[in-house]
Amino acid sequence: MTQYVYAFSEGSKEQRELLGGKGxxxxxxxxxxxxxxxxxxxxxxxxxxxxxxxxxPGELRVQVTMALRRLEDDLGRQLGDRHDPLLVSVRSGAMHSMPGMMETVLNxxxxDASVKGLAEAGGDERFAWDSYRRLLQMFGKTVLEIDGENFSRALDDAKRRQGVETDVELTAESLKxxxxxxxxxxxxxSxxxxxxxxxxxxxxxxxAVFDSWNTERARLYRRRERIPQDLGTAVNICTMVFGxxxxTSGTGVAFTRDPASGHGGVYGDYLPNAQGEDVVAGIRNTMSxxxxxxxxxxxYKQLLQVMRRLETHYRDLCDIEFTIERSKLWMLQTRVGKRTAAAAFRIATQLVDENLITMDEALQRVDGSQLAQLMFPRFDASAPRESLGTGMAASPGAATxxxxxxxxxAEKAAAEGKDVILVRRETSPDDLGGMIAARGVLTSRGGRTSHAAVVARGMGKTCVCGLAELDVDGSTARVGGKxxxxxxxxxxxxxxxxxxxxAVPVVASPVATYLERGLDEAVKDADADTADLVRSVDRLLSHADRIRRLRVRANADNAEDASRARDLGAQGIGLCRTEHMFLGERRVLIERLILASGADAxxxxxxELLPLQRQDFTELLTAMDGLPVTIRLLDPPLHEFLPDRTELSVKVALEKASGTADPGEERLLAAVERLHESNPMLGLRGVRLGLVLPGLFALQVRAISEAAALARRDGGDPHVEIMIPLVGSVMELFLIRDEADAIVRQAGLDIPIGTMIELPRAALTATRVAEAAEFFSFGTNDLTQTTWGFSRDDVEGGxxxxxxxxGVFMVSPFESLDVDGVGRLIRIAAEDGRRTRPGLKLGVCGEHGGDPExxxxxxxxxxxYVSCSPFRVPIARLEAGRAAV
Ligand code: ADP
Ligand code: MG
Ligand code: MG
Incomplete structure (x- = not known):
């Protein structure tokens, strides 16, 4: 027989999955x-x-009866008896805390009979009727789903009739x-x-508590918090005690230390002559x-003892709910308490200093997203502000x-040195330039995995999305009549x-200062609390660096990003995207390349491109001197460098009609038509481009080799690696290698040549691919697209x-790696690749390289190693350390 009911004395804190956190x-x-x-x-x-x-389930009713009878026998009282009745609370309590989401019924x-018994037993009529009206109110709202307004209106009327302000002043008669x-x-x-x-x-x-698991708001909350929808809640039946x-009675909440700062001491609120939610409901002023x-x-003394006991036992900050009934203390709830990101770091190191936990454990008490929060500048909380509404917090930061x-x-204004916020209904890949130029992005549509949100997070750009009240139409936006x-x-x-x-003024984050410029700089003018926080971060991050096995590199395409990444602790560049080097003025050169009619052209x-590319690489290698730099040869389809097909054809058609046709534009249009693809993501790009367009990869390899040779000549220590994208077959790689090796050797160098693994076929044939690749780097963005058959640019906003x-997935597989599918391919490629080439170096570049899970x-x-955007490097360092514990 399944055991559905556990007495409190039967369970333990390890059983949260079965008994819920509260139970x-x-x-x-x-x-x-x-x-x-x-x-x-x-x-x-x-x-x-x-x-x-x-x-x-049938047995449940029976098991509840048994448990209830045992409870009644132990206490010598019976549920709802007409003399000295036992009363209970029926409390929800899921595995993950879902504050305010589910229901509890007290009393x-x-x-009509037991209320008199309660009055007699306590010698207090008023209290008994107050408890009864609370039961009717909670039961009516929760179980019978009656709008709470009906009850609070009647309560207000009663107060008015008796001429009092608060419910404690209501007499037994009024309550009756x-x-x-x-x-x-x-x-x-009802x-x-x-x-x-x-x-x-x-x-x-x-x-009713069971049902409250599935209310609309509870489902919504779980979706946001990534809590599975099928866990269900436990129900706790707990003997009532009366505040x-x-x-001489009352009820309160407390923390074993300050959840905001982490300081030890007594923190909490207490409300005399009150029950349950009164403290948090704010119906009367609480006392400290x-x-x-x-x-x-x-x-009070006993409470302090209990709190100390709990801290020692849980070895962490606990929050508690308690009630005092006629000077007797009762504990109603505890859990390891929520805390701010700053407090998490401070408390973790404090507990180490108090010898309650080890450094390894301390590392488990903080996480990458908390560190990320601490890195962003914030709006000055003391400054005046006019709110326009609240959308979804998509990518942290404070931008004005x-x-x-x-x-x-956006690009124009940014070029003029202005700070801008890009405001759009939603964004698409076309908005990338504007997003890069803007300080922040605001959209009225789309959720946390919309294009705007995902791209902004990837760039470390502040973003609020899905502000539904905002009505964006072309050149204006309206919100709340403004x-x-x-x-x-x-x-x-x-x-x-x-x-x-x-404009709301912002204050810089001291943690960011620490990460970029070091401890001394960050604590120099800081107050004691801030300095303490920065030191905690430093201790935990240093510990993570000491114990982690994963190395952390950055994705960077230019010297500026590279040195920023280096300051933040990057141990090299895992991905340099060379296509970014062909934008701007150089776009014309690519256009000419596409239009070129023969080998000479x-x-x-x-x-013309060679010296420019060489210069790019020289700067990059200088910034990362002594550390590995992985350069990926040109990856995107060529038409990305050409004008938009529709716009251009309209323009050419109009010009033709008015007799002002430009033969150059017509030729360009022909090229655009020729290169147009229905599925460019699966088209002529990556290694395919290198094989089809003679000389392109050779040019890049030459530029890389010459840059490395120059750096060495100037006394540098370059460690460059060449990476071939979108390989599906070892043959492709062999062909490119033949050409590349010759150029590298000619420069008198030895440069490792490896490949990205971003097609399922490459992963599945890794045994062969490793014959030609000196390293693998998993391009998890494309590998996710190609494994799922999702077009990332289309599906996320769709x-x-x-x-x-x-519930097909809890989180977008572009945000957090799909371990079961994409992860399986990675595992296969890693194992097979290393079987062919023991010690094969394996890296990850792409969004997931900076994602904690x-x-x-x-x-x-x-x-x-993982490689991620520079600003995520500290987060990856911390998480890599946590993974190693
Ligand atoms: P929540 O999860 O929303 O905090 P709880 O189940 O903890 O809901 O209960 C709501 C309130 O009622 C809390 O303040 C709690 O302390 C109080 N409460 C719950 N059970 C009892 C009880 N048996 N006796 C007295 N107060 C109780
Ligand atoms: Mg509670
Ligand atoms: Mg790719």
Whole structure:
């Protein structure tokens, strides 16, 4: 028989999956001997089978009866009895905390008879009727799904009638009549009487908690937090203790240390004569926990002991919920507490200093996304601001600038030295230039995996997306009755999703200063707290560097990015994309190359390109002197360097019609037509281009070799590597190698030549490919596209939303590596490649190289290095360290 019910004394904190976080920790506290009101937990498994079958499993009812009877026998009281009744709370509690998402019902077991029993037993009529009205209210809202307004309106009326401000002032008489009003509300809105039978109340409440797993807002929350939709919630049945029995009672929340700063001490709020959610609901002003000392010294002292006990046991910051009933302390909840990113770093090192955890453990207490948060500049919280709304926090940072509505305007304004925010309904690959030029990006449509969000994150650019209230139309945008025009100042907070009118001042992040310029520089003028934070980051990051096996390189195409990456700790360049070197003024040269009618014409273009390319590479090698630099030969389809097909054909047609045709443009159009592809991603690009267009790769290899030779001549220590993209067959690689090797040897050098693995065929034939490749670098973006058959540029703004919604995946496979599919190919290629060539060097370039979860996978499969955008280098260092623990 499946065990669906566990007494608190049977569980432990390791059982969060089965008992939920709340249940597992209630069990843990019970077994620690802390004062927890007794009770039992219904497992998440019971919830899952209820949700699939649409009704409770038969054994559940029986097991609940047994557990309830045991509870009643232990306490010598019975649920809902007319004398001294046992009352319980029915509390949701999933494996992952979902604050405010699910339901809890207190005071279950009260009815018209037991309310009198409770009054007698406590000698307090007012308290009994207050508890009853709370049950009716919560039960009505949660179980019977009646709009809470109906209850709060009646409560307000009662207060007004009696002429008082707060609910504690309501007399027993007022509460009694409120109870009958609540009952009428229930009858009126649900069509049934409030169930008087205690067991019926209990069963209905349990079912309501199960159901609350699937409310719209809970589903939405889980989607955002990447929590699986099929885990279900546990239900905790817990003996009621009462904080609402007068001034010697109360309820509170506390932290074992400050969750914002990490400092030790007493942090929390307390509310006398109150129950449950009153503290957080803000219905009355709470007092600080420190003041409890004057009110009830002995409970206060006991509470401090319990908190210390919990910290020692969990060896981490805990948050707790407690209640004092007539000067007796009860623990109602604990968990390892949420904290800000800064506090996470500080607390981790503090616990090391207190000898409670080791450095390895401390590293597990922080993560890359927290470090990322600490790196971004922030809006000055003390500055005045006018909010325009909140969209999705897509890529963190605080950006202020003038509004521009298209890419061209963004590039123009940026060239004039202006800070701009690109505001669009959504972005497409055409907006890339504008996104690069802008300080930040704001869209009105699309979620966290929309084009804008993904590209912005990749670039480390601040982005808020999906601000639905924003109505963008061409040259203006409207939001909340306000019209925004090009040039208006706007501020966007990519960490919170908030958007403000005007410029909100920003403050630089001390952690970024530390990462770029070192510890001394960062702590020089910092206050004590900030210096403390920076030192914590330094200690943890240094520890990660000491223990990690994965090396971290950067993707960089120019000397500036390269040296920035180096400052941030990059150990080389894993991907230099040479196509970026052919943009701008050099685009014309590529145009001429495409139009060239023979070998001589082509060679003339190559002769012009050679010194330019050589110069590019020389600068790059100088910036990364002594460290490996992997240069990828030209990858994208050539038509990316040509004008847009539609625009050009319209232009040529118009000119023809007006008799002003330009033969040059007509020839260009013919070339554009010739190179047009329906699926350019799968077309003439990468190694295919190198094989079809004579001399192109040779030119690049020559430029690389000459740059390396020059660097060496000047006393440098260049470590360049040449990488061939989009190889699917070892034959392609052999052909390119023959040509390349000759050029390299001619320069008197020995340059490793390797390949990207970005087609499933390359991964599956890695045994052969490794014969010709001296290293592999996994191009995980293309490998994801080609494995799934997704066109990244199209799907992310398109049907991915539906896929995430329907749970096909929890997170876009372009954001975090699809371990089961793409990861399997990587594993195969890594193993087979190394069988052919032991010690084959394996790297990863692309988006995933900077993604925390993916990094842990790369560590596990024996990758040697990851390469990511420069600003993600510290994050990758930290995660690589965490992976090695
Ligand atoms: P949440 O997960 O939203 O915090 P809880 O299940 O913890 O929901 O309960 C809501 C409130 O009711 C909390 O303040 C909690 O401390 C209080 N509460 C829950 N069970 C009991 C109980 N048995 N006796 C007294 N107060 C309780
Ligand atoms: Mg709680
Ligand atoms: Mg690629």
């Amino acid at each position: 597992a920790n209630l069990a843990e506290m019970t077994n620690l001997g802390l004062p927890v009101p007794p009770g039992f937990t219904i497992t998440t498994q019971a919830c899952r089978s209820y949700l699939t079958a649409g009704s409770e 279950v077991g009260l009815n 009549s409120l109870v009958s009003e609540f009952k009428s509300v229930i009858l009126e809105h 069509g049934t009487e409030f169930p008087q039978h205690p067991r019926e109340q209990l069963d209905l409440a349990i079912r 609402n029995t007068g001034e 926990l420190a003041d409890l000392k004057d009110l009830d010294a002995s409970s 600038g003038q509004i521009v509505f298209d890419s061209a305007a 019209t925004l025009r090009e040039g208006d100042l706007i501020s966007i907070d990519g960490s919170s999703g908030e958007v403000f009118a005007g 082509r060679q003339a273009v190559y002769d 049907f991915f939303a539906a896929y995430l919604d329907r 993916s990094i842990h996978f790369f560590h596990r499969v024996g990758i040697d």
